[in-house]
Amino acid sequence: MSAATAERTGSRNRLTSGQLPRYATLYTLAASIVVAAAIMGLMGFNWIGLAALSALIYLIAITVLSSVVENRRRATDRFIRGLVTVFFILALLPLISTLWTVVSKGIGVMSWSFISTSGGQSHIDPKTLELVTPQGALQAIVGTLEITGLATLFSVPIGLLTAIYLVEYAAPTFWLRRVVNFLVDVMTGIPSIVAGLFAFSLFTLLMGPKAFSGLSAAVALSVLMIPTVVRSSEEMLRLVPADLREAAYALGVTKFVTIVRIVIPTAIAGIATGITLAIARVIGETAPIFMAASFTDSFNANPFSGAMQTLPVMSYTGYKFPGQDIELSNNLAWGAALLLVIIVVILNLIARLVAMIFAPKTGR
Amino acid sequence: MSKNVNVKNLNVYYSDFLAVEGVSMDIAARSVTAFIGPSGCGKSTLLRTLNRMHEVIPGAHVEGQVLIDGDDLYGPGVDPVTVRRQIGMVFQRANPFPTMSIKDNVLAGVRLNNKRISRSDAEALVEKSLRGANLWNEVKDRLDKPGQGLSGGQQQRLCIARAIAVEPQILLMDEPCSALDPISTLAVEDLINELKDTYTVVIVTHNMQQAARISDKTAFFNIAGTGKPGKLIEYANTTEIFNNPTVKATEDYVSGRFG
Amino acid sequence: MSASSPALRKKTSAAAKARPADRVFKFLSTAAAVSIVVILAGVALFLIVRALPAIVANWGKSSELSGGVTQGFSSFWAYVAPLAFGTVWASLIALLMATPVALGIALFISHYSPRKLANGLGYIIDLLAAVPSVVFGLWGIIVMRPLLIPLQQWLNEYLGWLPFFSGKVTSTGSSILTGAVVLAVMVLPIITSISREIFLQTPKLHEEAALALGSTRWEMVRLAVFPYAKSGVISAVLLGLGRALGETMAVAMIISPAIIASFTIVTEGQNSQTIAANIALSFPIASGLQRDALIGTGLMLFVISLAVNMVARLIVSGNSGKKSKKKKKAEVAPPADEVSPASADESPVSVLHPRGHEASGATEGVTE
Numbered sequence: 001m002s003a004a005t006a007e008r009t010g011s012r013n014r015l016t017s018g019q020l021p022r023y024a025t026l027y028t029l030a031a032s033i034v035v036a037a038a039i040m041g042l043m044g045f046n047w048i049g050l051a052a053l054s055a056l057i058y059l060i061a062i063t064v065l066s067s068v069v070e071n072r073r074r075a076t077d078r079f080i081r082g083l084v085t086v087f088f089i090l091a092l093l094p095l096i097s098t099l100w101t102v103v104s105k106g107i108g109v110m111s112w113s114f115i116s117t118s119g120g121q122s123h124i125d126p127k128t129l130e131l132v133t134p135q136g137a138l139q140a141i142v143g144t145l146e147i148t149g150l151a152t153l154f155s156v157p158i159g160l161l162t163a164i165y166l167v168e169y170a171a172p173t174f175w176l177r178r179v180v181n182f183l184v185d186v187m188t189g190i191p192s193i194v195a196g197l198f199a200f201s202l203f204t205l206l207m208g209p210k211a212f213s214g215l216s217a218a219v220a221l222s223v224l225m226i227p228t229v230v231r232s233s234e235e236m237l238r239l240v241p242a243d244l245r246e247a248a249y250a251l252g253v254t255k256f257v258t259i260v261r262i263v264i265p266t267a268i269a270g271i272a273t274g275i276t277l278a279i280a281r282v283i284g285e286t287a288p289i290f291m292a293a294s295f296t297d298s299f300n301a302n303p304f305s306g307a308m309q310t311l312p313v314m315s316y317t318g319y320k321f322p323g324q325d326i327e328l329s330n331n332l333a334w335g336a337a338l339l340l341v342i343i344v345v346i347l348n349l350i351a352r353l354v355a356m357i358f359a360p361k362t363g364r
Numbered sequence: 365m366s367k368n369v370n371v372k373n374l375n376v377y378y379s380d381f382l383a384v385e386g387v388s389m390d391i392a393a394r395s396v397t398a399f400i401g402p403s404g405c406g407k408s409t410l411l412r413t414l415n416r417m418h419e420v421i422p423g424a425h426v427e428g429q430v431l432i433d434g435d436d437l438y439g440p441g442v443d444p445v446t447v448r449r450q451i452g453m454v455f456q457r458a459n460p461f462p463t464m465s466i467k468d469n470v471l472a473g474v475r476l477n478n479k480r481i482s483r484s485d486a487e488a489l490v491e492k493s494l495r496g497a498n499l500w501n502e503v504k505d506r507l508d509k510p511g512q513g514l515s516g517g518q519q520q521r522l523c524i525a526r527a528i529a530v531e532p533q534i535l536l537m538d539e540p541c542s543a544l545d546p547i548s549t550l551a552v553e554d555l556i557n558e559l560k561d562t563y564t565v566v567i568v569t570h571n572m573q574q575a576a577r578i579s580d581k582t583a584f585f586n587i588a589g590t591g592k593p594g595k596l597i598e599y600a601n602t603t604e605i606f607n608n609p610t611v612k613a614t615e616d617y618v619s620g621r622f623g
Numbered sequence: 624m625s626a627s628s629p630a631l632r633k634k635t636s637a638a639a640k641a642r643p644a645d646r647v648f649k650f651l652s653t654a655a656a657v658s659i660v661v662i663l664a665g666v667a668l669f670l671i672v673r674a675l676p677a678i679v680a681n682w683g684k685s686s687e688l689s690g691g692v693t694q695g696f697s698s699f700w701a702y703v704a705p706l707a708f709g710t711v712w713a714s715l716i717a718l719l720m721a722t723p724v725a726l727g728i729a730l731f732i733s734h735y736s737p738r739k740l741a742n743g744l745g746y747i748i749d750l751l752a753a754v755p756s757v758v759f760g761l762w763g764i765i766v767m768r769p770l771l772i773p774l775q776q777w778l779n780e781y782l783g784w785l786p787f788f789s790g791k792v793t794s795t796g797s798s799i800l801t802g803a804v805v806l807a808v809m810v811l812p813i814i815t816s817i818s819r820e821i822f823l824q825t826p827k828l829h830e831e832a833a834l835a836l837g838s839t840r841w842e843m844v845r846l847a848v849f850p851y852a853k854s855g856v857i858s859a860v861l862l863g864l865g866r867a868l869g870e871t872m873a874v875a876m877i878i879s880p881a882i883i884a885s886f887t888i889v890t891e892g893q894n895s896q897t898i899a900a901n902i903a904l905s906f907p908i909a910s911g912l913q914r915d916a917l918i919g920t921g922l923m924l925f926v927i928s929l930a931v932n933m934v935a936r937l938i939v940s941g942n943s944g945k946k947s948k949k950k951k952k953a954e955v956a957p958p959a960d961e962v963s964p965a966s967a968d969e970s971p972v973s974v975l976h977p978r979g980h981e982a983s984g985a986t987e988g989v990t991e
């Protein structure tokens with residue numbers, strides 16, 4: 001045995017024969033980029049073209065190389081591996097491009113006064129006698145926070161309690177549970193603009209034709225948010241081991257106390273994360289708010305009457321219905337979009353943090 | 365402190381399925397009673413009827429009587445929550461509450477039942493219960509650490525401490541050692557031996573040596589086949605069950621010929 | 624304490640009533656569940672009540688409906704049909720582009736990327752879902768429109784004999800194709816995250832069996848992963864379709880439409896319009912009965928996306944019986960030795976959740 005091993009030490013390991021060398025992929029990739037750059041050099045350079053061409057050349061090269069040195073099966077494998085990697089990078093491009101565009105376009109108008117003053121009607125400055133249009137997003141920030149806050153206030157109790165009903169109270173085959181389960185699925189599929197139309201219909205039927213209000217928008221958002229909260233909370237509650245409930249019952253603890261003191265605290269990290277992500281999702285909704293709260297340039301902090309501005313709607317109207325100064329309107333739209341993205345990113349970070357902080361520690 | 369249990373003609377159902385049929389037995393106060401038998405014979409199910417944990421499962425119900433010192437557990441108007449406060453239970457898998465410290469786990473039964481307890485009383489109760497569960501010396505320096513940080517055997521003893529902290533009259537144990545290593549098992553068995561001075565202990569076990577080591581009386585359950593109800597085959601002093609059983613099936617089982 | 628311990632009977636009939644908190648809480652949670660029924664009934668009811676006058680009206684004779692945003696249509700159905708077509712058409716094109724990429728990404732994350740990176744990569748894709756649609760709309764206008772003009776000119780010139788690429792090519796880029804590319808980016812994360820979950824649920828044993836036979840990774844995926852995931856992937860795609868159907872802003876901002884049924888995708892001004900975008904664009908300038916007509920189209924959109932969602936879920940529940948019901952997180956949940964209330968009804972459907980799908984990436988933290 002040892003003699004046989006010794007004999008072979010000089011030669012290559014037979015298990016590696018018929019295989020491309022380890023770093024073949026990297027070499028091929030580098031070569032592809034060089035070739036692609038050369039071709040680009042002839043045709044005129046651009047980054048997207050370079051990336052696309054390199055990917056294409058790489059895919060062809062690695063497949064051909066592998067089918068020559070190795071075999072067809074391996075070639076297919078390497079081709080697919082390359083392809084899914086390319087797809088993944090392809091998906092990153094719009095993400096990076098979007099974020100980059102928003103930041104670079106929005107940073108121009110971003111300033112403390114943009115956040116702290118509200119926009120409004122153009123008026124003539126009495127001192128300089130020039131036409132001044134206040135540029136600010138305060139009315140939209142306030143509107144966004146109030147409408148989303150109200151929506152959260154409506155959705156979280158209903159959503160969480162429904163999840164508790166589904167997990168803790170309803171027997172699996174009980175008709176109400178089946179109906180609610182089905183309807184939550186239905187609700188999940190409601191297009192956001194339909195939710196806006198619902199709120200509009202509801203409030204105009206109840207309060208007359210000019211029923212635009214922040215409250216109406218909050219109702220629309222709740223329709224979108226409730227199913228999300230139900231499903232994420234339900235999932236988290238189901239993850240709480242049945243053992244813990246039994247342990248509590250066996251101590252003579254009532255069901256209510258078991259749910260409130262044992263089940264919910266155990267699942268709270270997941271529930272809070274789910275709720276935060278649900279908020280992050282609806283805070284960017286444009287169409288339903290546009291339908292239900294309309295839009296305005298003036299400051300309105302009362303969610304119970306009158307049109308209300310929000311960041312996404314400000315961004316949309318700035319582009320679609322610009323004022324006299326089109327460039328200015330567009331810039332304000334980008335500013336609002338940037339603020340919105342910042343808020344969404346912060347909410348996502350909070351969700352992550354909450355998940356980490358509330359997670360029960362083992363202390364090992 | 366401890367009470368006796370009289371089971372009279374008990375049938376246990378999951379919805380329409382009859383899981384355990386016609387069990388009658390008397391369990392004396394301050395004794396250890398072991399339930400043995402092959403898997404699926406209904407011994408765990410029967411144990412869970414003794415503190416009405418059985419009915420946590422939707423559709424589960426019983427016929428017959430379970431008397432605790434003469435009071436019927438299943439009498440009209442009896443609140444299962446009140447029952448469970450007096451009859452503690454330890455489960456197969458250790459299940460300390462993950463959000464609570466060791467100390468809070470021990471106090472859980474008292475606190476969650478909304479009893480006010482002074483700080484000094486609480487500390488005394490924690491020490492007493494943990495000593496009762498032979499865990500005090502191992503955890504006294506880290507009472508504020510999470511209960512889930514303990515080893516498996518320690519967690520199971522923590523669960524026992526949690527169960528005895530509410531001072532039940534009867535302690536039910538559902539295969540408490542099946543997930544433990546031999547050393548932890550020994551610790552829990554020692555503990556059961558001490559517990560029987562104060563409590564009525566009923567334990568379900570798959571381990572016949574364990575039943576022989578720790579119990580005063582043993583009940584053997586068997587099942588005629590899948591889908592058939594489990595039945596109590598023989599119930600007698602442990603020494604008799606293991607050395608001189610009257611029923612053939614019991615003898616086959618304890619001698620390892622089946623099951 | 625036991626000496627004074629009261630007999631059970633003493634706490635009898637009063638006992639159940641002595642715990643009002645229990646009953647109140649059960650009532651509240653049941654009421655919340657019932658409120659879901661009420662809300663949904665309300666959505667349907669209010670939409671129908673508002674839309675009915677426009678649906679039954681004689682559009683030729685109504686002075687209101689024969690002008691403005693609803694001008695030139697003989698009835699509600701003549702108005703909604705091309706819009707419904709446009710909605711489905713734009714969504715299908717988007718789906719055609721998004722599906723292969725999304726599945727590739729899901730596969731990359733679940734079976735090709737290093738295990739340690741998988742979570743982080745999944746999170747990056749989920750970030751795409753977090754970007755508000757209005758931002759995608761702006762991005763589409765500024766970046767995608769000019770970027771895609773050369774491609775569309777090329778398609779029109781060389782493949783113009785195909786009906787899709789025929790017509791007068793767009794000069795601004797406001798075509799269905801541009802809109803569909805942005806839509807594709809928006810539905811990508813949904814399809815990806817659901818398929819990823821399903822790919823990850825493939826039983827390890829099947830995968831290892833395939834690898835042990837000497838399969839390459841791709842063969843293993845084809846042999847073990849795809850057959851297992853087929854129905855789940857189909858419904859993931861359908862849920863992506865549901866999302867695309869209801870998407871409003873990106874389409875409203877990018878595509879320059881007309882209310883006609885047209886297959887052309889590289890033109891402008893002669894593109895099909897979608898229901899959602901049409902509502903968003905026409906609503907502010909519509910008058911009473913015209914608004915009712917728009918609400919009617921919204922009702923139709925609701926019906927269409929409902930149908931798509933139902934089909935998706937039917938496919939899943941029809942197949943979930945065959946599959947092992949074990950979820951990815953089953954390690955955290957207890958194995959159900961006995962039928963317990965919490966584990967009695969687990970189906971993979973909870974994974975399939977368009978708006979809430981990110982939540983499944985956030986399950987860390989529950990127990991241990």
